[in-house]
Amino acid sequence: MLMVAATSSTPLIEWSLLGHVVLYSLVIAVGLVVMFSAGLAGLSLARANQRSAFARFSGVVVTALTSAVIGASLVWGLIVIVKK
Amino acid sequence: MHNSLLLSIVIIVALAFDFTNGFHDTANAVAPTIATGAMKPRAAVAMCSVLNLVGAFLSLKVAATIASALVAQNLVTLPVIFAGLIGAICWNVTTWYFAIPSSSSHALIGGVVGAMLVLAGGHAVLWGGLVSKVIVPAGIAPFVALVAAGVAVVAARSLTSKVDAKASGLGFRIGQIGSSSLLSLAHGTNDAQKTMGVVTLALIANGSLGADASTPWWVVAVCAAAIALGTFVGGWRIIRTLGKGFTHLLPEQGFAAQIASSAVILTSSHLGLPLSTTHVATGSIIGVGAATPRQPVRWKLVANVAIAWVLTLPAAAVAGAIAYAVAHLIGGTFGVVVLAVAAGAYLALIFHLSRRHVVNAVNVNDSIGERDDDVVDSASVSA
Numbered sequence: 406m407l408m409v410a411a412t413s414s415t416p417l418i419e420w421s422l423l424g425h426v427v428l429y430s431l432v433i434a435v436g437l438v439v440m441f442s443a444g445l446a447g448l449s450l451a452r453a454n455q456r457s458a459f460a461r462f463s464g465v466v467v468t469a470l471t472s473a474v475i476g477a478s479l480v481w482g483l484i485v486i487v488k489k
Numbered sequence: 490m491h492n493s494l495l496l497s498i499v500i501i502v503a504l505a506f507d508f509t510n511g512f513h514d515t516a517n518a519v520a521p522t523i524a525t526g527a528m529k530p531r532a533a534v535a536m537c538s539v540l541n542l543v544g545a546f547l548s549l550k551v552a553a554t555i556a557s558a559l560v561a562q563n564l565v566t567l568p569v570i571f572a573g574l575i576g577a578i579c580w581n582v583t584t585w586y587f588a589i590p591s592s593s594s595h596a597l598i599g600g601v602v603g604a605m606l607v608l609a610g611g612h613a614v615l616w617g618g619l620v621s622k623v624i625v626p627a628g629i630a631p632f633v634a635l636v637a638a639g640v641a642v643v644a645a646r647s648l649t650s651k652v653d654a655k656a657s658g659l660g661f662r663i664g665q666i667g668s669s670s671l672l673s674l675a676h677g678t679n680d681a682q683k684t685m686g687v688v689t690l691a692l693i694a695n696g697s698l699g700a701d702a703s704t705p706w707w708v709v710a711v712c713a714a715a716i717a718l719g720t721f722v723g724g725w726r727i728i729r730t731l732g733k734g735f736t737h738l739l740p741e742q743g744f745a746a747q748i749a750s751s752a753v754i755l756t757s758s759h760l761g762l763p764l765s766t767t768h769v770a771t772g773s774i775i776g777v778g779a780a781t782p783r784q785p786v787r788w789k790l791v792a793n794v795a796i797a798w799v800l801t802l803p804a805a806a807v808a809g810a811i812a813y814a815v816a817h818l819i820g821g822t823f824g825v826v827v828l829a830v831a832a833g834a835y836l837a838l839i840f841h842l843s844r845r846h847v848v849n850a851v852n853v854n855d856s857i858g859e860r861d862d863d864v865v866d867s868a869s870v871s872a
Contacts, residue, residue, distance in 0.1 A: 423629060
């Protein structure tokens, strides 16, 4: 929804706010996709039988870490939705 | 002040707008999910509908309504709200017929502003707010989403280049279901609230509620039901344009587009500058297409959609202005009734025309131009 609340004290274009929106949106969007993709790569590594035990362990760790970050992001998303 | 018949008509029209908002915006959340085969079309739309319903109940804080924040609130009357809604519905249904994704929020804003201009002239509109919170965000939204989704899909491709294609495809499809769910929930919270605000404003304008009254529970319930029903009907034409029209989406592209859309919408909303879901979702899909080598983007269709976005505010404003002027000319509740009947006839005509080239759950994944009777090709969109 586009909620509009113009007051005389606010500038016509809030460049700082726009900059924050652009920067944070980019970082979060790219970060989440990188995390998910790294998780997929980690999962693939963990399930590859021909790999060494260390490689498989690394895969499990990467998958667990990225899953935790993505889970936390989902919770953050739900909080943003509910708090609006 | 009390006019039960007029109030009833306004509420019915508001719910009709909510319904069109639902089916117009279904595509934003589910088009990539359907296009990549992550979910069956009917299942995706049903899930989206349920989450829109849930989302509508999640946040009941109607902080500000479009009408009260964009125009002088003391001048708002039931006929103004009615005319604004009629303008928005006409634009929504027309763009649906031409399979163009366009912003329902902008259509509503345009409709209300147009009606207010006829009622009270330019001084009744807060032009600064219109520029800073509507026009500027509308300009940046698709570009932010386009860049975010483009960079994201390049990263996704390089990180999973050594992963088995079948496994990564399955992973990205599962991820799409999650991101699609989040988008649906956010949409229900945002857009159902918009209609709740309009109905509450109508009740206040009619004297049925005090100026500081909160939204009655029945308003929440009927608005939630209307948007969920609209979503469930599924705006298949627009789903097809977003999912198949701009580019051929692969699972990693669909995932990157939807994650980018979710991130941009939720982040901008959190920072206090909510962006149009439609503009963001469309920008994301174009972004993943543009960032993928040997994956052509239909730029002619992109241009047509961009033109429609530019036209949304003024076109809905003209429709709202005409609606208000005609209702005012005829006069009283009778004028509103006549206009409601005329709008109903227009909707019936559009629906009748749409039956000539049906797009539904069966053919929603046909490539654009694959069938001779395609209505959603770029040529017809430009018609």
